[in-house]
Structure formats: C-alpha cells, structure tokens
Amino acid sequence: MDDWARKVVIVTGASGGVGTALCRLLASRGCRLGLVGRSRVALEALAEELRQAGAACLACETDVGERAAWTETLTQFEHRLGPADMFIHTAGRLHLTDPLRPNIDDLAEMLRVHYLGFVYAVQVLLPGMLDRGRGHLVAVGSLGSWRGLPRAAAYSASKAALSTYVESLRPPLRQRGILLTTIHLGLVRTSMTDGLSVPRPWRMLAPDDAARRIIRAVERRQREAAFPCGQAWAMRLVHKLPPWAFDWCMTQADRYLFRTAAAPRPTP
C-alpha cells in the first residue's frame, strides 16, 4: 500500500512484542487499527497510548483459536472501523517440545492459534476483499518452520501449516488483486524468547526493527520475506540438507545448545 493514511488494519497479537511495535508504526502512519490479543490490560494500555497519539483504534480481547468469538470480533471491527484493507496475523505461542514425550495438547493449541486463527480470519475478511478487488493478508511465520527443529517440533509444524496454506492461496488471490505476504521471522527479543539464549554468531532482532522490516516487505508487495539475514541464510542452507545430514546437524546443535541446560548447575 502506497498510502497508509486512514487504511483499516487489523493486527492480532497486538499485546505482544512484535505486534505492539507494528501497531505503533502503523498508527504513526495514520492507519485505523483493530487490535487483538488476549490480555485486556495490555491491549487497553496500547489502545490508549495510540489514541493519545491521535490514531483511531479499537481493541478487543479475543482468542483467535475460538472461531465464533473471533468471527464476531472481526465483524464488529469491520462494522465500526470500515472494511479491512489489511490483516496482519502476529498472534502466536511457543511451547517447546520434548521429543521423547511430545505434548499433543500443545501441538493442537499452536495449530489453532497460528494456523486456524488465520484461516478463520480469511474466511470472514476475504469475501469483502474479493468484492472490492483489493486487500492484503500478512502471516507472520517463522524461519523455524522450514525444517522440523527437534526442540520446537510442534511449533515448527504449526507455522509450516500457516505458510503452506498461504502459499496455496497466494497465486489465485493475487490475480484478483489480493496480496498475501508470509514473513519468515528469525529470533526477536520479546517475551516469547525470554530465557532462550542464542549461540554467539547470532543476535536477536529488536521488536521495532522486526516491525520496520515487516512493513517494508508489505509496502514492496513482497510475497515472502525472511530476516534477519544471517539466520535466513543459515536456514536456507539447513533447508537444502539431505535427511541424514539434517539429523546429524540437529543432534550436534542439540548437544551444543542444550549442553548447559542438561548439566546440573553449580550452586554458588
């Protein structure tokens, strides 16, 4: 979108690190915002802050995995803000997987939030966008979905479902003027990655940085964007590995990354 002023943008996960940064950026460009998350306090605080800055916005706490409630929220937003020009799906959870005792409830939950949350929204917003012949759907995925990462097997799987779904719909929708963008995000310093440590060559992106890059990709009407650069190239390489080499690398990486976690910590 070249002209952001007065565009209606609905953002899920607005109370999270990346989502909040995105909303601030969009508000500063004059967008009308619909904010979605689960914690009412955080959402209200953000909405208040954005209104003070002069942006029109509505906030509603909704679980995007609950179809009825989520549909209702979207309908309300479109009714009160106007037809949605853009939808950005940032809502996400990270549950690590214990490969020896995979928790299927976690898998189901992440599939609901990451994948079905997007599907439900598309179902509500798409008919209007098709009629108007324009619209932009943005899915925030993860670099970790390019292969199944052992400690995050369920998370990777749910994000892979999301990006594959987007890829399927992208060509036919683009012909009809509706753009789809998948953001393959690397590590960002937010509450989600709190307590995770990254090995030396990598660094975590600041949420503001991530938001700026997401908006840039959207402005350029990119189909896909993957960043930060270093992590994206590393994952491109990993993506090309034959299965046996992938397994070997994952085993080595696991030893290196979780060596400290497994060893009992010395008490001072």
Next chain:
Amino acid sequence: MSLAGRVAVVTGAAGGIGQALCRALARHGCALGLLDCNEAGLATLADTLASAQAPHAAEIVDVRRRTDVQRAIASMERKLGPVDILVACAGVTGVTLVRQLAVEETEHLLEVNVLGAAYAIEAVLPGMLARRQGQIVGVSSLAGCRGMPFSAGYSASKAALSVFLEGLRPPLRRKGIYVTIVLPGHVRTPLMDAAVVKPPMPPISPDEAAQHILRAIRRRSRVCAFPRRTCLGLAYLNCLPTRLFDWTMTIGARRTSDVEY
C-alpha cells in the same frame, strides 16, 4: 531388517494404500493391528488376512478420538504383543477454493491428518522408548512440500505432519526408534476421487505404493518419497523463485482443472 514376527499397527488400514500395505506386511510375516473407521473395508481386509492365516486384530476407531486410539492400541498389544512398527496412514483430503474456503473441512483435515497421527504416536511411543526399539512411519504427502493449487487445507495439514515428524526424528533415532516420513505422489485410491485436478502425471497403483513403503520400513529410511517423476517435478518447483512458482502453479492449475482457480 527382517519383518517376520514383528507387530505392525496400521491406521487407515481399510484405505487404498493401507490395505495394500497390510497385505504386503502380512506376506512378510508381520502380525497386524488394523485401525480404521470404515467398518466394511476393515472386515474385508480382516477376511483376506484370516484366509492367509496371518495373525491380526482389527478395531473400528475414529483416529480423532484420543482415548479410543489409546484403548484400541492397548487392546491390540494385549492380543499381538508390543508394537514394533506403527504406520499412521489414516488420512482425508479436501478441496479449498477461493470462493469456498470450506473451513469446517479444513479443521477436519487437521484433526485427522495431523492430530490423528499424533495420537497414534503418543499411544505407542512410551512402550517403544522403554524397549529402546521401534519404528514410526507417518504417511504424509508430496502435496505437503509446497502449497498446491486447490489444496490449501490439505497441503497445510500434510506440511504440519511432515515437519512434526522431522522434528521428532533425530532425538528418537538416538533412542533406537526410527521415524520414516512417507511422501506419496498420486496413488490410484478412493482418496483421489475427490480431487478436482487431473494428476499431471499418471498415478501409480496402491500395490506399487505399498512396495515403496515396505522397502523404506526394511531399510529404516528417513524419508520415502515416490514416484520418482513427481519428486523430480517437485525438486524443479523448489528451485524456482517465488514469483515463478506462483506463475507455474497458475498455469498448471488452469491446464489440469476445469474448476475456476
């Protein structure tokens, strides 16, 4: 690996690929646990196995029901012995159209293809870990490697399954449990009748598919993708930049289907 005397549990046993695989496993001396929700199909297969005097046990189960899956597998283990091989083959397909996203069907795809397989894995894994041996075979699809036309919901569900299995594979291998991801292309089964595209390449028979899977089980392969020509086509797609990929999909969808893309 020799298959004689092993216990194999197969979900979706009454389906096209499932039946062919069960017959092949029985010929190699496996004892078979059959799970499916298709009662008639399951009875036919059980009869065939009985007349071949292959040890087997059959349970009518909807794989979306977690406790039912656990109970069925536990009862099979009592009859046949501990499970050596699990083949999660139950699956459904569906069509996603831009004007008709079929959300309920998308949910159903996820429940059967991903969670159904996960429940079965959950049921056999503790025993396999305790014995430090076993093999988990997940039947996913080449359609899960990229987002295929008309198949957003199906591709997404199979992508999730493949990626989930891939994540479990390295750590489980160190515990003596082998994970095999099966990626079939088009196979001539009832599942394909629902498709709105004519397969760009001729489909193979269920027996051929079963031979591929059988070989992968014996070799403990990590990935088993077939037929070769479809794999090559996909490798080609994977080399394309995104824009060209989209263009190829658009042309391909128009050539192989009468449905509006």
